[in-house]
Amino acid sequence: MRPPSGVALAARTPWFDADACAGHRTVRWEDGERVGEDPLTIGTHHDLASVTKVVGTTTALMRLVSDRIVGLDTEVSRYLPGFRGGGKESVTVRDLLLHRGGLWEWHPLYIAAGDPEEAYRVAEELPLRYRPREGRHYSDLGFILLGRVVATATALGLGQAVSELVLGPLGLDATRYAEPAGEPVATGARDDRVEIGMLDSGTPYPVPYRSGDFSGWRRGPVHGRVADGNAYHAFGGISGHAGLFSTVPDLLRFASALSGYREHDALVRPEVAREFFAPGPDEAQALGFRRYRLRLGGETLTVLGHPGYVGCAVGFVPDRGVALALACNRLLVEGTPVPGETLWHELLKATATEIEKRSGR
Incomplete structure (x- = not known):
């Protein structure tokens, strides 16, 4: 599996604040050859994909x-x-x-x-x-x-x-549907090849269509537009499942607000927030949010959040002042990209290690 072209991440906890970025936000090809790239920054705008959910x-x-x-x-x-x-x-x-x-x-x-x-x-x-x-x-x-x-x-x-x-x-001023709120912007995908492949293989979902049934495929880099096919082609970039663009600082601001939900009762009543955060019949699924374990010494915390197919993720620990954000363009590689969930779990593990080191747990 190939690592992403660029990665930006941030963590806010009671013990430390940290952010880092490396790699490139865009990659350009000519005749199949990689010919240019632009550096990723912490303020780069990314396609959130399913983090929109x-x-x-x-x-x-x-x-x-x-x-x-x-x-x-x-x-x-x-x-x-x-x-x-x-x-x-x-x-x-x-x-x-x-x-x-x-x-x-x-x-x-x-x-x-x-x-x-x-x-x-x-x-x-x-x-x-x-x-x-x-x-x-x-x-x-x-x-x-x-x-x-x-x-x-x-x-x-x-x-x-x-x-x-x-x-x-x-105050999420850098978060917007359908297109980025500003520059710089990370390229989200090389083209529409993922959904073309889904249709022609019938995998993972059997549908009564093939790629030849649609004439609007994007054959070049998907830059500044939503990568998800339904969000872009069917809904003009505004949908309940995908469509938002944002930055790591805005994602961290969002996660910090939900971690401190008691201080935002004008947004959500605390009892409603707790109902949304609780596990449903499936332990790893809350109302809208996924639930992840963050092990700290002898304690296990629950991180609420969600990943997105392009390479972003956001998470928070309610009442504990822990907020996490990840953004990358994992689809801009030749071959099989590393799964977004793998990158997200690496951030969770790194955060736990750093908290334990700083807090003396």
Whole structure:
């Protein structure tokens, strides 16, 4: 496996603050040869990919649940009337946040639909793949629908809703949907080859299409635009599952705020935050957030967070003042890129080691 072209990371704890970056934010090729590169900086803007699920959609829903505008145990069909039939009537907002709604994991909506409204309709009308609540099946489609719930409940577009509910109140000025808020920018992918390969192999999800059914593939570097196919091709860069760009300092600010959630009760009521942070039926999955273990001496802390396919991740430990951020462009390599989860776990281990050293545990 090939290491990423560039990596930036930061950790904020009661014992130390640290950040570091190395490598390159862009790589250029000509005729298959690497011919140029630009250095990565700590303030480089990155495509968050699925980190959008927590920074945008989940935190917006925390705010809406706190304000009693959305109910966790309300059926999704209450907000999205087209989400009905085949057992969908029983699926709740909570089920989708836990990835237990029975939805398909992925579907190329950009092939099935010609515009965002039609793409949402297709997402709502797709039959369930599993029985609701029978198990956890990580689903982009579930978070696409949750983004639609946020937009419907607020009577705003998703981008404006997340800006007003989350980004503005937390001062995340470098975080924006669809395109970076400024320079410099990390290239997210070499092209659309990943989804082309998914379609032509039928792996990991069987779908009734092949790459030849779509004419809008990007054949060159994906720079300053969302790498995810559904977010970019179907929704113009604004979706519940992907679409945000941000920087390591903004991710750290976000994680610090959620770690100190009691001090942000205008954003989320503490009892609602604790409900979102608690494990669901699957120990490693909370409401929207994934749960990771951080071992410190004889104590095990829980890190809440989420990784993204392009190479970013964010995490925090509630009530303990621990915030973590990672950003890299792992897809800009020849061959097989190192998994983002591997890089994230390395950051968790390094943070634990440094805390133990500094705190004398």
